[in-house]
Amino acid sequence: MKKIIIFLTLLSFHISMLFSESLKSPGGKLELNFYLDEKGSPIYNLNFKNIKAIKESKLGFKLKNFENFYSGFKLEGFKIDEKNEIWTPVWGHRSKIKNNYKELTAILKKNFNDKILTLKIIFRLFDDGLAFRYEFGKESGFDHFQIIDEDTEFNIGEDLNCFWLPGDYDSQEYFYEKTRLSEIDAEKKINEEGSIFTRSFINKNAVQTPFLLTNSNNKFYMLIHEAALVDYPVMHLIVDRQKFILKSHLTPSPIGDIKAFLQAPFSTPWRAIIISDKAQDIASSDVILNLNDPCSFETTDWIKPQKYVGVWWEMHIGRSTWNYSDERNLKLETTDWKSLKPNGKHGANTDNVIRYIDFAAKHNFDAVLIEGWNVGWEDWFGNWKEDVFDFITPYSDFDLKKIVAYAKSKGVKLIMHHETSASVSNYERRMEQAFDFMLKFGYETVKTGYVGWIIPRGERHDGQWMTNHYLRVVKKAAEKKLW
Amino acid sequence: MKKIIIFLTLLSFHISMLFSESLKSPGGKLELNFYLDEKGSPIYNLNFKNIKAIKESKLGFKLKNFENFYSGFKLEGFKIDEKNEIWTPVWGHRSKIKNNYKELTAILKKNFNDKILTLKIIFRLFDDGLAFRYEFGKESGFDHFQIIDEDTEFNIGEDLNCFWLPGDYDSQEYFYEKTRLSEIDAEKKINEEGSIFTRSFINKNAVQTPFLLTNSNNKFYMLIHEAALVDYPVMHLIVDRQKFILKSHLTPSPIGDIKAFLQAPFSTPWRAIIISDKAQDIASSDVILNLNDPCSFETTDWIKPQKYVGVWWEMHIGRSTWNYSDERNLKLETTDWKSLKPNGKHGANTDNVIRYIDFAAKHNFDAVLIEGWNVGWEDWFGNWKEDVFDFITPYSDFDLKKIVAYAKSKGVKLIMHHETSASVSNYERRMEQAFDFMLKFGYETVKTGYVGWIIPRGERHDGQWMTNHYLRVVKKAAEKKLW
Numbered sequence: 001m002k003k004i005i006i007f008l009t010l011l012s013f014h015i016s017m018l019f020s021e022s023l024k025s026p027g028g029k030l031e032l033n034f035y036l037d038e039k040g041s042p043i044y045n046l047n048f049k050n051i052k053a054i055k056e057s058k059l060g061f062k063l064k065n066f067e068n069f070y071s072g073f074k075l076e077g078f079k080i081d082e083k084n085e086i087w088t089p090v091w092g093h094r095s096k097i098k099n100n101y102k103e104l105t106a107i108l109k110k111n112f113n114d115k116i117l118t119l120k121i122i123f124r125l126f127d128d129g130l131a132f133r134y135e136f137g138k139e140s141g142f143d144h145f146q147i148i149d150e151d152t153e154f155n156i157g158e159d160l161n162c163f164w165l166p167g168d169y170d171s172q173e174y175f176y177e178k179t180r181l182s183e184i185d186a187e188k189k190i191n192e193e194g195s196i197f198t199r200s201f202i203n204k205n206a207v208q209t210p211f212l213l214t215n216s217n218n219k220f221y222m223l224i225h226e227a228a229l230v231d232y233p234v235m236h237l238i239v240d241r242q243k244f245i246l247k248s249h250l251t252p253s254p255i256g257d258i259k260a261f262l263q264a265p266f267s268t269p270w271r272a273i274i275i276s277d278k279a280q281d282i283a284s285s286d287v288i289l290n291l292n293d294p295c296s297f298e299t300t301d302w303i304k305p306q307k308y309v310g311v312w313w314e315m316h317i318g319r320s321t322w323n324y325s326d327e328r329n330l331k332l333e334t335t336d337w338k339s340l341k342p343n344g345k346h347g348a349n350t351d352n353v354i355r356y357i358d359f360a361a362k363h364n365f366d367a368v369l370i371e372g373w374n375v376g377w378e379d380w381f382g383n384w385k386e387d388v389f390d391f392i393t394p395y396s397d398f399d400l401k402k403i404v405a406y407a408k409s410k411g412v413k414l415i416m417h418h419e420t421s422a423s424v425s426n427y428e429r430r431m432e433q434a435f436d437f438m439l440k441f442g443y444e445t446v447k448t449g450y451v452g453w454i455i456p457r458g459e460r461h462d463g464q465w466m467t468n469h470y471l472r473v474v475k476k477a478a479e480k481k482l483w
Numbered sequence: 484m485k486k487i488i489i490f491l492t493l494l495s496f497h498i499s500m501l502f503s504e505s506l507k508s509p510g511g512k513l514e515l516n517f518y519l520d521e522k523g524s525p526i527y528n529l530n531f532k533n534i535k536a537i538k539e540s541k542l543g544f545k546l547k548n549f550e551n552f553y554s555g556f557k558l559e560g561f562k563i564d565e566k567n568e569i570w571t572p573v574w575g576h577r578s579k580i581k582n583n584y585k586e587l588t589a590i591l592k593k594n595f596n597d598k599i600l601t602l603k604i605i606f607r608l609f610d611d612g613l614a615f616r617y618e619f620g621k622e623s624g625f626d627h628f629q630i631i632d633e634d635t636e637f638n639i640g641e642d643l644n645c646f647w648l649p650g651d652y653d654s655q656e657y658f659y660e661k662t663r664l665s666e667i668d669a670e671k672k673i674n675e676e677g678s679i680f681t682r683s684f685i686n687k688n689a690v691q692t693p694f695l696l697t698n699s700n701n702k703f704y705m706l707i708h709e710a711a712l713v714d715y716p717v718m719h720l721i722v723d724r725q726k727f728i729l730k731s732h733l734t735p736s737p738i739g740d741i742k743a744f745l746q747a748p749f750s751t752p753w754r755a756i757i758i759s760d761k762a763q764d765i766a767s768s769d770v771i772l773n774l775n776d777p778c779s780f781e782t783t784d785w786i787k788p789q790k791y792v793g794v795w796w797e798m799h800i801g802r803s804t805w806n807y808s809d810e811r812n813l814k815l816e817t818t819d820w821k822s823l824k825p826n827g828k829h830g831a832n833t834d835n836v837i838r839y840i841d842f843a844a845k846h847n848f849d850a851v852l853i854e855g856w857n858v859g860w861e862d863w864f865g866n867w868k869e870d871v872f873d874f875i876t877p878y879s880d881f882d883l884k885k886i887v888a889y890a891k892s893k894g895v896k897l898i899m900h901h902e903t904s905a906s907v908s909n910y911e912r913r914m915e916q917a918f919d920f921m922l923k924f925g926y927e928t929v930k931t932g933y934v935g936w937i938i939p940r941g942e943r944h945d946g947q948w949m950t951n952h953y954l955r956v957v958k959k960a961a962e963k964k965l966w
Contacts, residue, residue, distance in 0.1 A: 143811060143812035143862075143866075144812070144862070144866035144867065144868060146867065253940055253941075254737040254939075254940045254941030255867075255940045255941060258867075261867045261868070261869075261940075263812065263814065263866070263868065264812065328626060329626035329627070329746065329747065331746065379626075379627070383626075383627035383746070384627065384629065384738075384741075384744045385627060385744070385746065386744075386951075425908060425911065425939065428908065428911065428912050429911050429912070429955075432915065456737075456908065456939030456940070456941075456942065456948075457736055457737045457738045457744075457939070457941070457942075457948070458736075458737030458738060458939075458940070458941040459939065459940075465939070465940070468869075472912075
């Protein structure tokens with residue numbers, strides 16, 4: 001019996017090798033191996049120098065109506081490509097960015113009933129990292145389809161040290177924790193940090209990306225993250241604390257088991273592994289920037305990075321308030337906002353804003369952000385309320401015309417604040433009008449906020465619908481040359 | 484032991500009577516009784532002539548954080564009022580409508596921790612019906628609050644005949660069924676009628692309103708329905724097939740146990756019971772019209788009821804198609820709609836629409852509705868797709884300018900069709916632009932459609948978010964004098 005098992009193991013090893021391919025990074029520091037195992041599951045691993053940084057890890061999906069899209073594949077072939085270019089970012093800490101990688105595309109086929117389905121897995125191997133994405137191409141056999149689970153593995157295989165945030169579909173507001181993989185406990189962490197309003201516990205073993213690992217003698221650092229997050233939910237990681245395997249976990253939609261609603265041709269976000277023997281290389285890596293799509297705007301001269309001060313921190317530390325009044329239970333459409341009783345602590349009042357503009361002018365800040373300028377903050381938060389803000393009505397002590405004129409006279413820009421209170425359906429209805437209001441008063445820059453549980457109810461900050469929303473805001477703003 | 488029970492029964496009967504009130508309808512045909520029972524639960528019943536049409540029925544709620552809002556009440560007092568007026572509807576089958584009722588308001592108090600909460604129940608008794616609603620007033624002790632269940636009962640108490648549709652959060656597309664209360668089986672009915680895309684089974688005992696009852700010798704007919712459905716989910720009824728009690732069941736939201744997200748002051752829709760010994764009186768009753776709020780538009784002369792023919796039935800019977808092409812898997816933003824391969828069966832082509840305009844002119848129809856005029860119908864349905872239609876791009880064989888000019892020359896109006904494919908978030912983003920497009924081309928009337936599962940995903944056609952949407956469309960259209 002033992003002999004047969006050994007024989008089968010050897011056989012399967014042999015078969016898998018028939019369908020394997022290796023790739024070295026441009027400078028040879030990294031090596032990727034890819035193959036189909038004996039079950040037809042796509043497998044990759046990653047070597048960094050002589051270290052097996054990522055051990056044999058599975059790839060694939062569970063799809064609606066195609067439950068198993070992680071095994072039973074046949075290899076149609078490989079495509080090898082490479083790129084070495086320098087490009088110029090619109091803004092950032094470097095004026096030129098080098099994009100140099102080798103690319104391996106594995107083309108996989110699977111029979112499903114009468115259909116032949118195609119999945120492409122595209123690997124890009126840089127000298128400081130590996131990235132890969134799944135492509136459901138035009139000829140994939142898919143049209144409209146839904147993802148139940150993306151089963152991407154990062155098999156660490158050792159109990160490494162790691163820096164982590166607990167998995168949460170709605171918040172990143174945590175302090176990073178440093179433990180071994182086996183010691184991760186997201187539940188304990190969430191309980192220790194105490195409560196903010198929107199914390200959505202996933203499970204004890206869930207962490208967020210970026211997720212940093214290092215071995216105990218700090219021989220390497222490895223960051224797991226994602227790039228080109230477009231029309232897809234945010235990826236969390238579930239940690240197997242015995243086997244030290246991380247597995248992707250997509251932020252859910254409000255619909256049962258479905259995580260993403262897609263239409264081919266579609267490429268998932270890149271799954272990126274940035275790796276180096278120096279911690280500082282991780283922070284300064286351009287892998288994520290290189291993986292994001294090039295800027296699609298025709299002109300970008302209207303995007304002007306700036307330093308700013310904000311009428312906001314004084315609210316956070318309790319010196320003033322976003323709200324003008326302490327009255328409660330107001331309704332946006334029917335409240336007479338002019339006759340509210342002031343609480344005397346409203347931060348965004350004309351005199352105070354002028355003080356900030358003076359400070360910005362004196363100390364060479366480009367702009368002033370003002371939070372709490374518009375009506376609705378009395379009930380803004382935690383009420384599941386949909387029509388919280390209209391984004392066009394200033395409080396009566398915020399003299400918009402005067403402030404705009406004064407800022408202009410001082411050469412200081414104003415940054416508009418659109419707090420949505422996470423009522424995104426309300427914001428989407430009013431966004432066009434709100435942006436036109438900005439243009440009317442010479443604002444060029446907007447900060448949007450999403451505090452609270454998302455409306456449409458059941459959606460998550462990290463869900464597909466919201467990643468689409470964020471991009472929708474950027475596109476709509478760009479149409480009007482707002483940023 | 485038996486004696487004690489009898490004593491307690493008498494005692495409780497006595498106590499409840501202390502808190503009771505009766506009301507007769509203006510002509511004396513109907514009698515309402517209201518009281519608090521021994522548990523402090525609000526109870527009503529309704530007599531029609533000498534028949535106890537609605538037997539002792541409970542009223543109340545389960546609220547988030549105030550689980551029991553159906554018992555433990557104390558009566559603060561009653562308010563009696565009445566109205567007898569004639570009003571003029573904007574349109575309808577009568578030019579004058581009589582609104583004549585007696586009104587009883589029960590003011591109930593309940594202690595909850597340190598708070599005193601107030602619930603008002605307002606009854607209006609007409610000669611052909613009873614209606615009641617719950618009011619959470621300005622001084623109710625509520626501000627933002629959420630409803631878990633509305634526990635309104637209609638205690639029929641007998642196995643009457645009834646005409647019913649199976650309960651369904653997303654569809655009314657059924658044939659009415661006639662059975663006894665005890666024989667209702669919504670599951671069987673749904674299975675028998677076969678499948679359309681959006682059927683959402685609730686349970687075997689769930690039915691929709693309007694729900695008609697009659698006793699076996701047809702001595703009376705009684706219809707249960709609702710009115711003034713604003714900012715609240717649609718009410719379904721769950722039938723107790725042993726006790727013959729109907730209980731309200733609100734359409735859920737995507738959020739766990741919450742059915743409605745409310746802010747005081749708030750009044751629920753009216754629960755209406757229309758009753759008569761003649762079936763035709765039910766159909767011609769003005770109770771529902773009288774219960775809806777008066778029209779709030781300043782002018783209404785731009786609302787012009789009209790008879791129309793539509794380019795749509797020929798699609799339903801398969802003679803032509805809504806879609807221009809049989810190509811599939813198209814994307815709204817990237818498809819070159821002008822170069823699609825036509826299927827040769829597109830209904831909304833210029834010549835065919837002109838044929839309908841000629842027919843309308845010849846036969847004195849006021850208007851022509853045209854479905855399938857705008858791009859997107861190739862993938863419109865059943866794909867969970869968000870950006871299906873843009874509501875402003877005609878198919879290349881629909882010569883909008885020519886059609887508009889021709890219709891004008893013939894004195895025929897055009898009715899715009901906005902099929903949302905139930906992608907309501909998409910429609911809300913594009914509605915303003917779509918209505919402006921209508922104005923530009925002289926359209927005055929719009930038909931909106933909602934075929935499919937609702938996006939925002941998890942919302943229901945009958946849920947609170949959607950009842951708000953329908954009203955939002957009406958208000959936005961009215962702003963622009965579209966209807």
